[in-house]
Amino acid sequence: DAGVTQSPTHLIKTRGQQVTLRCSPKSGHDTVSWYQQALGQGPQFIFQYYEEEERQRGNFPDRFSGHQFPNYSSELNVNALLLGDSALYLCASSFSALGGNTEAFFGQGTRLTVV
């Protein structure tokens, strides 16, 4: 089992550009959550996708959007990049059971640098 895989591992973009980050969940998982981790801080919840729809969203602007595909993989898109978007972006997958989601497994993250 490959676990949660994210690509690319590192990325450098210029202010104003757009970026797409990708995530493949752990086998058997159907839910993907995205987190932003700024340097020296804890991860902040961006949003969660289930059944190809955004189910829950954190306090992030509309410049942050996502998508989930039928195979449960997911993309995070960020438009009009700002210097403050520089961070480690983490993807977490879980399974949505009737009693609530199972424990989240995290990928190694994508380090985005905006210059």
Added chain:
Amino acid sequence: GNSVTQMEGPVTLSEEAFLTINCTYTATGYPSLFWYVQYPGEGLQLLLKATKADDKGSNKGFEATYRKETTSFHLEKGSVQVSDSAVYFCALGSGGYNKLIFGAGTRLAVHP
């Protein structure tokens, strides 16, 4: 709203010393509580969890007890190793979807 506060680091210890990292939380309802560990250059790994009051989570010699009366979930280990050097995050899971709310992290450095 829900939040997590953990002690600031860095925490520097000698090998075989006792470790405590404090974590307190504010939450409505009955959240699940977690400790995650992040080794250099890596993502987060779940270290242990507790889903209800008085539960004790344990793994790899680490322990934490869910204390509802003090809203705390302190991480402890009796004898740390150099390989335990990492950043430790306390987190709570809110609601059925288990959206995670993290503390700011505590960096632990263990010296031989």
